[in-house]
Structure formats: structure tokens, C-alpha cells
Amino acid sequence: MGFRQLVEEPGPVGARQGKPGLRGALIGYGTIAEGHLTGISRTDGLEITAVVDVSPARRAAARRELPGVRVLAELDELSVGELDFIDLCTPPHAHLDGIRFGLRHDLAVLCEKPLLLDRRELEALELAEKASRGFLFPCHNYRFAPSVIAMKAALEGCGAADGDFRGHFRTLRTSHARGTADWRPDWRRERSVGGGGILRDHGPHSVYLAAHLVGSRPDRVRCDLRRPEGGPYADTEEYAFLSLSFASGAVVDFELDWTAAGRQTSYLVSGSWGHVRLIDDDLEQCVDGTARRSRLPSDFNDPRHGNWFKGVFEEFLAEVSEGGRSARLREDAAVTIRVIEAAYRSAALGGRWIDV
Ligand SMILES: NC(=O)c1ccc[n+]([C@@H]2O[C@H](COP(=O)([O-])OP(=O)(O)OC[C@H]3O[C@@H](n4cnc5c(N)ncnc54)[C@H](O)[C@@H]3O)[C@@H](O)[C@H]2O)c1
Numbered sequence: 331m332g333f334r335q336l337v338e339e340p341g342p343v344g345a346r347q348g349k350p351g352l353r354g355a356l357i358g359y360g361t362i363a364e365g366h367l368t369g370i371s372r373t374d375g376l377e378i379t380a381v382v383d384v385s386p387a388r389r390a391a392a393r394r395e396l397p398g399v400r401v402l403a404e405l406d407e408l409s410v411g412e413l414d415f416i417d418l419c420t421p422p423h424a425h426l427d428g429i430r431f432g433l434r435h436d437l438a439v440l441c442e443k444p445l446l447l448d449r450r451e452l453e454a455l456e457l458a459e460k461a462s463r464g465f466l467f468p469c470h471n472y473r474f475a476p477s478v479i480a481m482k483a484a485l486e487g488c489g490a491a492d493g494d495f496r497g498h499f500r501t502l503r504t505s506h507a508r509g510t511a512d513w514r515p516d517w518r519r520e521r522s523v524g525g526g527g528i529l530r531d532h533g534p535h536s537v538y539l540a541a542h543l544v545g546s547r548p549d550r551v552r553c554d555l556r557r558p559e560g561g562p563y564a565d566t567e568e569y570a571f572l573s574l575s576f577a578s579g580a581v582v583d584f585e586l587d588w589t590a591a592g593r594q595t596s597y598l599v600s601g602s603w604g605h606v607r608l609i610d611d612d613l614e615q616c617v618d619g620t621a622r623r624s625r626l627p628s629d630f631n632d633p634r635h636g637n638w639f640k641g642v643f644e645e646f647l648a649e650v651s652e653g654g655r656s657a658r659l660r661e662d663a664a665v666t667i668r669v670i671e672a673a674y675r676s677a678a679l680g681g682r683w684i685d686v
Contacts (some may be wrong), residue, residue, distance in 0.1 A: 337611045340660045352438075352650065353413055357405065357428050358420035359383040359392045361633055361661045362442055362511040366417055367396075371417075375647055378417075380408055387512035408676030410435040415646075418442060420507070420531065426451050428526045430440020433462035438654060440467045440646060443534035445663040447525040448671045454608035454665055465654025468663035469645050472544050474537045474641030477608050477628040478597075484606045484630035485543055485599060489618045494601035495544055502590035506568075507633055519563040527566030528586045529555065530675060537666040540574055540582040545597065548582075552683045553673035572673055575683075 351373060357361055359381050370376045380400040394399045402408060405428065408416075415438040418428040422444050429446075432439035445468045446452055459466065465549040474477060487493065506518040506528070517523040518531050524684040541547045568588040575581050596609040604617040610630045614623045629637050649656060665686065672684040 336554075341650055343608055351377055351684055352415055352647075353379045354384060354415040354417055355380035355413055355457050356441075357382045357416055358424070359388045360419065360513060361507075362635075363419040363474070365525060365632075365634035365636045365639050366419055366440075366469075368634065368636030369641075369643045371659055372471075373643040373647065379412065385510075385513045388510065389404045391512070394529065394618045400565055405431045408448045408544045410437065413437055414598045415440060421517050421523050422447060422525045426454060429455060429466060430458045433464050433466070433547050435460040436438050436463040436536055438464055438467060438646075439632075440469055443663075443668065444525065444530055444670065445534075445537075446667050447530075449668065452667055464648070466658050466660050467649055467654075469639075469642050470538045470542075470659060470662065471635055471642050472539050474638040475628040475630065475635075476637075477613050477626040477630075478539065480624065480626055481597060481599075481606055482543060482615050484613070484615050484617070488601070488604040488606075489545075490580075490599060490606075493576070493580050494603060495576075495580035495582075496600050497543070497580070497582030497584075497585035498541060498596065498598045499523070499535065499536050499540065499582065500596045501528075501529075501584070502596075503532075503588050504590060504593060506531070506588050507554040519566045521565050522567065524566065526557075526674065527557070528569055528588050529553070529567055529570040529572075529670060532586045533570065533670045533673065534663075534666050535576070536572075536584045537585065538662050538668045539597070540584070541662055542579065542659065543597070544576050544580045544582065545684075546576055546578055546580075546624075547662070548576050548669055549677060550575040550683050551669050551672050551686060552681050553676040554676075557675040569675075570677075574669065593631060594655070 356378050376611050382402045383389050383403055389401045416432045417440040424448055425441055429441055450554045483603040509517055524530055551574050553572045555567040557567050559562050570586040573583045606615040611625050611628050616668050672686050676682055676684045
């Protein structure tokens with residue numbers, strides 16, 4: 331049964347008596363795939379029936395850890411007629427091919443960030459979408475961190491929503507994250523695999539979160555980048571400073587750093603109304619003179635972000651029940667790709683403002 335046969339029947343998908351839930355294949359069985367599996371296991375109406383991975387060691391791990399699931403080396407070996415969706419957890423260099431494969435077979439396609447690398451890939455996506463009855467669903471999981479949900483609610487209750495919004499977001503890490511030891515653990519420093527350095531890797535989360543918290547999409551960007559002066563990673567940036575500007579007047583700066591002294595994720599938003607500041611699990615707000623602090627365990631330091639994926643998959647099911655027609659997230663992801671491409675251009679032009 332394909333994706334369309336399920337959604338074209340009335341009633342919520344996965345909740346109909348006597349009907350199976352949606353069946354999917356996980357593509358790339360590495361670090362983040364484990365977070366996706368946690369989310370899927372906590373979401374009614376979804377199951378993984380196949381795994382595809384190019385690494386023999388990862389396929390062996392999948393056979394051990396996921397009994398009953400078909401484990402394959404190539405996308406082409408999938409029995410697509412038995413699937414409703416594929417979930418792409420491969421590194422960035424393989425996203426476009428995976429997306430095209432899923433759309434060619436009219437499947438729903440979930441995909442990790444960075445969805446795609448540039449405008450040319452976006453154009454290829456548009457062509458694939460036109461010819462498909464499936465749809466693309468980008469996984470924007472940081473929006474589901476409990477402390478980010480609380481921050482969004484705090485910002486909605488004050489003047490920030492009207493553009494009185496100045497943001498400073500910091501993603502501090504002591505090095506790049508390493509992927510599974512069974513494949514190419516340092517792929518984030520290989521331009522041909524990761525498509526860049528920290529801007530490509532962490533930039534998407536910061537851009538879509540900024541748009542989410544501001545409530546609109548950015549229209550201009552400027553950026554400074556720093557690469558190591560020598561050594562094996564000299565062609566991938568390890569520090570990025572970006573400013574995004576929005577039509578509403580909001581401005582969000584962010585720093586992404588793989589050379590920080592310690593690990594921390596923080597989002598500060600201020601305006602004439604006061605400020606809201608999130609540091610990992612701690613949310614502090616002072617709005618119109620009233621201060622409040624709360625602690626919301628949010629697992630920012632869990633590289634699999636297992637607890638955030640239930641929200642992602644529930645959102646995916648909601649999208650399925652609308653037949654994949656609400657393109658909101660897909661548009662957010664497209665703007666994110668354009669912002670990051672423009673940021674690289676800005677850095678190459680000495681930090682000039684670039685229209686997105
Ligand atoms: N949303 C988040 O919070 C988050 C966190 C970490 C990683 N990610 C993203 O998830 C993706 C994977 O990152 P990771 O950290 O899990 O990497 P990883 O190296 O741990 O795992 C990648 C897996 O994909 C497999 N693979 C590589 N090329 C393949 C191909 N062409 N076909 C099938 N399998 C292939 C590898 O063998 C490996 O098992 C990246 O796009 C990354 O940016 C997102």
C-alpha cells in the first residue's frame with residue numbers, strides 16, 4: 331500500500347481500526363537515526379520496516395538492534411510498493427538523491443537538516459516535486475525542545491511579536507560533532523560530504539529557530555566566517571557570525587563556534603519590553619519589569635535529541651492527514667537553504683548584506 335492509498339481514504343492516518351500505520355524505511359543508520367527511532371517508537375501510527383545503509387558495520391548493527399526489519403545496502407533494493415515514507419538520516423551529500431528517489435516513487439520523504447545545499451539543488455527538488463504525488467517534510471527538531479517551546483510562548487505574550495525583537499543566539503561547542511565510528515566520523519570536516527563547516531551544520535537550526543521565534547522569514551543576511559589557518563580541516567569554517575534581518579524590523583545575530591571553551595546553547599531575545607534568555611535548560615524572562623525563572627530539562631547535550639522527535643513525527647502525521655499540502659515547513663527549509671547560501675556569499679564579499 332503506498333502513501334496516497336492511505337491518505338486518500340477518509341479518517342486520520344494510523345488511527346483507523348484494522349488499518350496498518352504508515353510504514354517507512356530509515357535511510358542512514360547512524361547517530362541521528364537513533365533519535366528518529368526513539369521518536370517513531372513513541373508515536374502511534376508509524377513503523378520502520380526497512381533500513382538502508384552503505385556501511386556493512388551499520389547494517390550489521392541494524393540487524394542486531396532491529397529484529398524483523400529488512401536491512402539493505404542500496405535505495406534501489408527497497409520494495410517501494412510496501413512503503414509510505416522514507417526517512418533520510420544520511421549526511422548532506424546524499425540528501426538530494428534520497429529525496430528524488432522518494433518523490434519519484436510518490437512517497438512522503440522526511441529529511442534531516444541541512445535539507446539541501448544550494449539554489450541549484452532547490453531547483454532540482456522543485457522539478458522532482460512537480461512530477462510526484464509524494465511530499466517532502468523537513469525535520470526541524472529544535473522547535474520541540476521543551477525550553478524552546480516555553481521561550482516561544484513567553485515571546486508571544488510581549489511586544490517581540492511586533493518586530494521589537496533583537497536576538498543573540500549562541501551555539502558553542504568544543505569541536506565538531508563526530509558521526510558514527512563505523513563510517514566517516516569526521517565527515518562534518520569534509521566539504522564534499524558536509525557541504526561546509528559549522529555554518530552548514532548548525533546554521534539550519536539557528537535560521538529556522540530565528541524564523542520560528544520572530545514569526546516570519548528573514549530577508550537579508552550578513553556573515554563573517556573563520557577557518558583554521560592550516561591542518562586537515564582548513565577548508566571548513568569553525569566559527570561563524572551571522573546577522574539576519576526581517577521585514578518586521580527584527581534582527582537576530584548568531585554565533586556558531588566549534589572552538590569554544592565549553593558546550594552551551596543559548597538564545598537571548600530583547601526589546602523595549604524586556605528580555606527572554608534561554609541557556610540550555612534554564613529560561614529567564616523579565617517582561618515589563620516582572621522577572622521569572624524556570625528550569626526545563628531539555629536534553630540539549632544529547633546528540634540524538636531523542637526526546638524532541640516525538641513532536642517532529644506528530645507534526646509529520648498531521649501533514650500526512652492534510653495530504654502533504656501545507657508547504658509551511660518545506661518553505662521554511664527552502665528559506666533556510668537560501669539564507670545559508672547567501673551567508674557564504676556574504677562572507678566571500680567581506681561581510682556585505684545580501685538579499686535572500
Ligand atoms: N536534527 C538534529 O538535531 C541533528 C543532529 C545530528 C545530525 N543531524 C543530521 O543528520 C544527518 C546524519 O548525521 P549523523 O550525525 O547521524 O551522521 P552519522 O555519520 O552518525 O550517520 C550517518 C549514517 O549514514 C550512512 N550513510 C552515508 N552515506 C549514505 C548513503 N548514501 N546511503 C545510505 N547510508 C549512508 C553512514 O554509513 C552512517 O551510518 C546529517 O544530515 C546531520 O546534519 C541532525
